[in-house]
Amino acid sequence: MTNMNRSSPGHRFREALQQEKPLQIAGAINAYSAILAQSAGFRALYVSGAGVANASFGLPDLGITTQGDVLEDVRRISSATELPLLVDADTGFGSAFNIARTVREMIRAGAAGIHIEDQVAAKRCGHRPNKAIVSTAEMADRIKAAADAKSDADFVLMARTDALASEGMEGAVARSLVYVEAGADMIFLEAAVSLNDYADFTSQVSVPVLANITEFGRTPLFTLEELAGVGVSMVLYPLSAFRAMNAAALKVYTTLRSQGTQASVLSDMQTREELYRYLGYYEYERKLDALFAQVDEPDEGE
Numbered sequence: 001m002t003n004m005n006r007s008s009p010g011h012r013f014r015e016a017l018q019q020e021k022p023l024q025i026a027g028a029i030n031a032y033s034a035i036l037a038q039s040a041g042f043r044a045l046y047v048s049g050a051g052v053a054n055a056s057f058g059l060p061d062l063g064i065t066t067q068g069d070v071l072e073d074v075r076r077i078s079s080a081t082e083l084p085l086l087v088d089a090d091t092g093f094g095s096a097f098n099i100a101r102t103v104r105e106m107i108r109a110g111a112a113g114i115h116i117e118d119q120v121a122a123k124r125c126g127h128r129p130n131k132a133i134v135s136t137a138e139m140a141d142r143i144k145a146a147a148d149a150k151s152d153a154d155f156v157l158m159a160r161t162d163a164l165a166s167e168g169m170e171g172a173v174a175r176s177l178v179y180v181e182a183g184a185d186m187i188f189l190e191a192a193v194s195l196n197d198y199a200d201f202t203s204q205v206s207v208p209v210l211a212n213i214t215e216f217g218r219t220p221l222f223t224l225e226e227l228a229g230v231g232v233s234m235v236l237y238p239l240s241a242f243r244a245m246n247a248a249a250l251k252v253y254t255t256l257r258s259q260g261t262q263a264s265v266l267s268d269m270q271t272r273e274e275l276y277r278y279l280g281y282y283e284y285e286r287k288l289d290a291l292f293a294q295v296d297e298p299d300e301g302e
């Protein structure tokens with residue numbers, strides 16, 4: 001393990017965590033969403049496992065997508081933004097060797113960090129009933145395998161615990177302390193239901209704690225200020241923009257079918273001008289024009 005690369009994505013994530021308290025982390029479903037979130041001022045982004053499954057594959061978030069599927073999205077998104085990416089690695093995508101490979105490949109793909117959860121491999125969304133979790137020892141082994149594979153000491157290894165639902169606060173805290181001992185740098189407390197949960201948890205777990213403020217789930221939509229007050233270090237919005245895009249897209253599709261024109265939904269659309277601005281299209285166009293101008297000149301002299 002080295003600390004050579006001072007500007008590694010992991011290092012940038014840790015810097016962002018110092019600069020913004022709590023650090024707001026926005027889910028970006030694809031490269032263009034990452035550009036939009038960056039321009040809105042976010043300092044860190046998230047690649048959601050549910051997002052990869054739902055948006056890239058049209059599948060439910062039930063552990064069906066693979067390490068390679070997630071890596072492909074991470075590569076695309078990390079190429080489009082300077083911001084550090086926290087990536088949802090579900091249960092690590094296999095046993096110790098697979099988990100080690102997940103870490104190595106995530107670093108190569110440009111991720112700043114990953115979270116690995118303590119659910120069984122046949123995982124579910126953290127906000128659904130009937131989740132099953134592995135033993136504390138098995139999860140500690142996952143974390144050790146991941147920590148051992150870190151080629152960049154700054155790469156963030158976050159342990160997510162889904163234990164609150166089945167083992168209560170006592171279980172979630174006890175497990176998290178073991179996960180930190182095993183090498184977790186931070187903890188993701190999944191599906192907390194009250195501010196008191198966070199206060200309780202952060203008073204007993206000394207590493208930075210993430211709150212997942214996903215919509216229509218178990219956790220109420222606590223504000224940044226409220227979460228700051230209970231010791232939360234990171235606030236995640238994994239699918240907020242995705243959910244909004246989906247509603248907008250459906251409205252456009254149904255309007256086109258029912259009205260035969262998009263006139264009434266134009267105001268819901270981003271204009272061509274805006275799209276191009278975010279993409280830096282005009283800059284590309286200027287370069288292209290300049291390039292053609294240069295190529296033309298020698299021709300004229302001949």
Ligand SMILES: C[C@](O)(C(=O)O)[C@H](CC(=O)O)C(=O)O
Nearest residue numbers: 048049050125126127214238
């Ligand atoms: C954070 C999460 O793991 C994700 O994949 O984005 C999901 C989010 C969701 O389903 O709302 C989870 O909380 O399990």
Ligand SMILES: [Mg+2]
Nearest residue numbers: 048049050088
């Ligand atoms: Mg997930």
